[in-house]
Amino acid sequence: MERSARADDARLLHIYQGARSSMDKIFRVNMTDLSTKIEAVPADWAGLGGRGLTSTIVAAEVPPTCHPLSAQNILCFAPGLLTGTPAANSGRLSAGAKSPLTGGIKESNAGGTAAQMLAKLGVKAMIIEGAPKDGTWYNLSVGVNGVTINEEKELLGLGNFAVIDAVEARLGKKTGVLTIGPAGELKMTAANISVKDPDSKIRSHGRGGLGAVMGSKQIKFISIDGEGAPGVKIADPEKFKTAARAFSKALLEHPVSGEGLPTYGTNVLVNILNEAGGLPTKNFSMGQFEAHDKISGETMNEVIASRSGKVKHGCHAGCIIQCSQVYNDKDGKYITSGFEYETIWGLGADCCIDNLDDIARADNLMDDIGIDSIETAVMFGVAMEAGILNWGDSKEMLRMLREEIGKGTALGRILGGGAASVGRTYGVTRVPVVKNQGIPAYDPRSVKGIGITYATSTMGADHTSGYTIATNILNVGGYVDPLKKEGQVELSRNLQIATAAVDSTGMCIFVAFPALDIPECLPALIDMINARFGIALTGDDVTNLGKHILKLERKFNTEAGFTNVHDRLPDFFKNEPVAPHNAVWDFTDAEIDAFWDF
Amino acid sequence: MRVTVKLFATFRNGRFKVEERELPEGTQCRQVVADLSLTDDEIGIIMINGRHGMLDQELQPGDVLSLFPLVGGG
Numbered sequence: 001m002e003r004s005a006r007a008d009d010a011r012l013l014h015i016y017q018g019a020r021s022s023m024d025k026i027f028r029v030n031m032t033d034l035s036t037k038i039e040a041v042p043a044d045w046a047g048l049g050g051r052g053l054t055s056t057i058v059a060a061e062v063p064p065t066c067h068p069l070s071a072q073n074i075l076c077f078a079p080g081l082l083t084g085t086p087a088a089n090s091g092r093l094s095a096g097a098k099s100p101l102t103g104g105i106k107e108s109n110a111g112g113t114a115a116q117m118l119a120k121l122g123v124k125a126m127i128i129e130g131a132p133k134d135g136t137w138y139n140l141s142v143g144v145n146g147v148t149i150n151e152e153k154e155l156l157g158l159g160n161f162a163v164i165d166a167v168e169a170r171l172g173k174k175t176g177v178l179t180i181g182p183a184g185e186l187k188m189t190a191a192n193i194s195v196k197d198p199d200s201k202i203r204s205h206g207r208g209g210l211g212a213v214m215g216s217k218q219i220k221f222i223s224i225d226g227e228g229a230p231g232v233k234i235a236d237p238e239k240f241k242t243a244a245r246a247f248s249k250a251l252l253e254h255p256v257s258g259e260g261l262p263t264y265g266t267n268v269l270v271n272i273l274n275e276a277g278g279l280p281t282k283n284f285s286m287g288q289f290e291a292h293d294k295i296s297g298e299t300m301n302e303v304i305a306s307r308s309g310k311v312k313h314g315c316h317a318g319c320i321i322q323c324s325q326v327y328n329d330k331d332g333k334y335i336t337s338g339f340e341y342e343t344i345w346g347l348g349a350d351c352c353i354d355n356l357d358d359i360a361r362a363d364n365l366m367d368d369i370g371i372d373s374i375e376t377a378v379m380f381g382v383a384m385e386a387g388i389l390n391w392g393d394s395k396e397m398l399r400m401l402r403e404e405i406g407k408g409t410a411l412g413r414i415l416g417g418g419a420a421s422v423g424r425t426y427g428v429t430r431v432p433v434v435k436n437q438g439i440p441a442y443d444p445r446s447v448k449g450i451g452i453t454y455a456t457s458t459m460g461a462d463h464t465s466g467y468t469i470a471t472n473i474l475n476v477g478g479y480v481d482p483l484k485k486e487g488q489v490e491l492s493r494n495l496q497i498a499t500a501a502v503d504s505t506g507m508c509i510f511v512a513f514p515a516l517d518i519p520e521c522l523p524a525l526i527d528m529i530n531a532r533f534g535i536a537l538t539g540d541d542v543t544n545l546g547k548h549i550l551k552l553e554r555k556f557n558t559e560a561g562f563t564n565v566h567d568r569l570p571d572f573f574k575n576e577p578v579a580p581h582n583a584v585w586d587f588t589d590a591e592i593d594a595f596w597d598f
Numbered sequence: 599m600r601v602t603v604k605l606f607a608t609f610r611n612g613r614f615k616v617e618e619r620e621l622p623e624g625t626q627c628r629q630v631v632a633d634l635s636l637t638d639d640e641i642g643i644i645m646i647n648g649r650h651g652m653l654d655q656e657l658q659p660g661d662v663l664s665l666f667p668l669v670g671g672g
């Protein structure tokens with residue numbers, strides 16, 4: 001088995017070397033000696049992009065045991081293999097580092113305008129290493145001629161919206177921006193990196209505390225100037241066009257990506273998970289939320305329409321699914337956009353808050369402060385359990401975001417450390433985390449496949465890394481009964497392998513819905529990659545790429561000190577049955593460990 | 599027998615959110631779907647008492663039947 005894995009890797013390397021002719025470069029920034037370099041792309045990185053590339057770079061350049069906030073860690077960004085081309089939904093950016101939240105490898109994926117700008121500039125990856133030796137803060141400007149490092153004073157302490165406005169005023173409306181808010185500056189482990197979207201609002205590299213890594217390098221923001229960008233060269237434009245057309249057709253034809261997501265966004269899941277008894281409620285003590293209808297996608301859709309918001313909206317140019325939306329207040333004034341199910345579930349059901357407007361206000365505040373909305377929502381559930389604030393008290397939750405986390409008080413720093421930080425500090429035993437990262441919006445007792453993903457993902461508890469909800473709940477890609485153990489390990493494994501590969505293309509993960517059901521979709525995606533680089537990847541090669549990435553990430557985690565004991569859910573899932581199905585987490589250790597048999 | 603029918607997403611348009619129905623014993627899901635002028639193809643997810651069900655499943659007294667179009671998120 002080892003041998004054939006090596007043979008597969010060798011075949012991939014051989015194919016990728018064919019892609020070397022492209023003009024792409026690595027931009028490298030050293031924050032210790034404040035130098036920058038433009039490097040050629042090493043041969044074995046040539047065919048990688050997105051997560052495949054960031055994880056390869058982290059594995060190659062970061063000592064696994066280093067402190068994630070030390071100069072030894074790096075922060076890298078990579079657009080996907082298809083980013084910058086006209087391929088639909090290909091404008092996602094991967095950010096990678098050793099995570100200060102999990103202590104393992106991290107790739108976090110976001111929309112916004114930065115990925116396409118970097119790809120068109122020919123930036124295969126940007127690697128930021130080292131850390132300043134004194135207290136000076138900087139900004140980076142990226143353009144055709146490389147990166148310059150500039151001292152930054154004026155924007156320190158500001159929220160992300162103000163940073164984006166100020167950078168646009170300084171450098172022009174079209175400038176791309178990656179920024180951290182106060183949470184990142186204060187190196188809170190739930191801090192995220194914000195990416196400017198086409199409306200000068202925010203998308204986020206949310207999970208794993210990458211904002212703290214950027215803060216540790218004392219970089220407040222990175223601006224991107226697309227002026228004079230050479231653009232992405234496509235090796236076989238005719239073949240590309242045909243494949244791109246077939247791909248878009250599949251996206252628009254599938255009922256989920258073509259109709260469900262644009263109409264209701266991801267929040268349509270509130271009612272579905274509630275019906276299925278898998279909507280974690282009151283810090284994971286129940287599986288259904290009484291007030292589910294007040295926060296549901298159906299209600300949100302009506303509210304948005306009645307307040308002249310936008311029901312559908314893309315996080316980057318070229319997204320044809322448009323799961324995002326613009327949510328206004330009663331007077332038609334903007335409150336937030338990119339208002340996701342996970343945030344609404346977390347502050348809603350998990351914190352027993354039934355006020356959608358307040359959840360929207362919290363979403364906007366979290367964007368501004370620069371803190372992960374999933375980690376923070378799970379954290380508030382634990383904080384309510386701890387008695388720091390009352391269940392359902394949305395006003396106090398908003399105050400804590402603004403006054404405690406946003407201002408970096410002692411309590412704010414504990415809260416900004418995420419769910420595990422609060423659980424540890426206040427002696428809470430029901431703390432829903434894996435590898436220290438908060439468990440998102442699907443109860444693993446009543447949706448067992450996702451529990452395998454939470455347990456085994458190299459990223460810590462992360463639903464996107466193997467979204468079994470598709471098959472357990474949504475009848476996409478077949479059906480595996482969510483309440484039974486049979487088939488879950490295999491389902492999660494197949495999805496995690498496929499996702500690692502898709503995360504390398506720059507594609508939004510929602511292309512998986514049509515890819516699972518429409519036979520022409522995946523071949524069209526592979527054809528686009530082949531046409532872009534003039535190579536000949538097969539479906540098997542793509543699967544092998546996914547396997548290779550997972551094993552590489554796991555090796556890093558093992559060397560960082562993780563063992564199979566870390567691939568476990570918290571004990572309360574075994575001991576506390578969840579209503580209405582009275583389901584418990586009942587996988588044996590050996591059953592979970594079998595995930596890695598590939 | 600009495601059965602509770604719940605509709606979601608686009609199925610609510612021009613219909614209802616939740617309704618109690620009096621049905622003859624032995625009624626299958628498929629009949630309820632047809633009574634609502636929905637086609638089998640339009641049905642994405644069927645849940646009966648919070649568990650996935652099938653079109654040809656027979657309903658029991660007191661059942662809660664939930665119907666969803668094919669939708670998703672993540």
Ligand code: SF4
Pocket residue numbers: 089111261313314315316319320321322323324508509510
């Ligand atoms: S479907 Fe949603 S997450 Fe995906 S690219 Fe479009 S707006 Fe972004």
